[in-house]
Amino acid sequence: MSGTQHRLVTVNTVPERAKRLIGRVVEDVKDRYTIVHVANVERIEDVKETVKREQPDVLFTASMWTPEQAKEIVDIAKGIIPGLKTFSTPQGLQVNQGPDAVVEYIKENLPSLLDSKN
Numbered sequence: 001m002s003g004t005q006h007r008l009v010t011v012n013t014v015p016e017r018a019k020r021l022i023g024r025v026v027e028d029v030k031d032r033y034t035i036v037h038v039a040n041v042e043r044i045e046d047v048k049e050t051v052k053r054e055q056p057d058v059l060f061t062a063s064m065w066t067p068e069q070a071k072e073i074v075d076i077a078k079g080i081i082p083g084l085k086t087f088s089t090p091q092g093l094q095v096n097q098g099p100d101a102v103v104e105y106i107k108e109n110l111p112s113l114l115d116s117k118n
Helices: 014-028 046-054 068-078 093-097 099-115
Strands: 007-011 035-042 056-062 086-088
Touching: 007 046, 007 099, 014 035, 046 056, 046 093, 046 099, 056 068, 056 093, 056 099, 086 099, 093 099
Parallel strands: 007 035, 007 056, 056 086
Antiparallel strands: none
């Protein structure tokens, strides 16, 4: 088990959904990773302030953002923390395939993200 604790900020316009989905992921991977969901940001304009305040090492963008919006969010966050690990859920995944697909997608991609040394 990794002794590292990961501080996660999510960018999701529906905070309850973010909390619920990330809660499932955190529970499912707790034998390998310790992830603390420190904040959710609902608006792109609030990303900079939240990242400065929370100092996460991981940031996820949700599937309601277009690829362009997700890139903007990631660029803002990495402007504050250059080594920040980021992950963008593909646009429409939640709407088209439901919350289970989102949880599985994140879990499939989490090891390569968290174990990378970027």
